[in-house]
Amino acid sequence: MHLISKLRHDSALYFPYKGEQKKSGPRRRYGDKLNVQAIPERYQMATSQNKGIRTDVYQAKMLHECFADPLNVVILVKTNLESGACTYALLFSTDLTLTHDTLIHYYRLRVQIEFQ
Numbered sequence: 001m002h003l004i005s006k007l008r009h010d011s012a013l014y015f016p017y018k019g020e021q022k023k024s025g026p027r028r029r030y031g032d033k034l035n036v037q038a039i040p041e042r043y044q045m046a047t048s049q050n051k052g053i054r055t056d057v058y059q060a061k062m063l064h065e066c067f068a069d070p071l072n073v074v075i076l077v078k079t080n081l082e083s084g085a086c087t088y089a090l091l092f093s094t095d096l097t098l099t100h101d102t103l104i105h106y107y108r109l110r111v112q113i114e115f116q
Helices: 100-108 110-114
Strands: 004-007 013-016 030-033 044-050 053-064 071-080 086-093
Touching (some): 004 100, 044 100, 053 100, 071 100, 086 100, 100 110
Antiparallel strands (some): 013 030, 071 086
């Protein structure tokens, strides 16, 4: 069983460290911290627009200090094109193989699953 849930928009998520490791001592695990206002374009999976709201979907494998294993994180950024206001939602799963649309679909089904 894998966990699928939502994180706070200000959660401390980190990209995995990709630099050169030290010769001695513990290996570095955490790279740059996620800034939801400046997510690199290579993580963008989809963009849609409906009634003046643009939705950008990003997906990345990230680390969180409270979880031992990496997380599959989907970031939803909704932007009101008229006012420029943005809202963020961070969905995550411990299943690293889920695609962004499958994870979003499973998260939407959570209320139906809980009441059955």
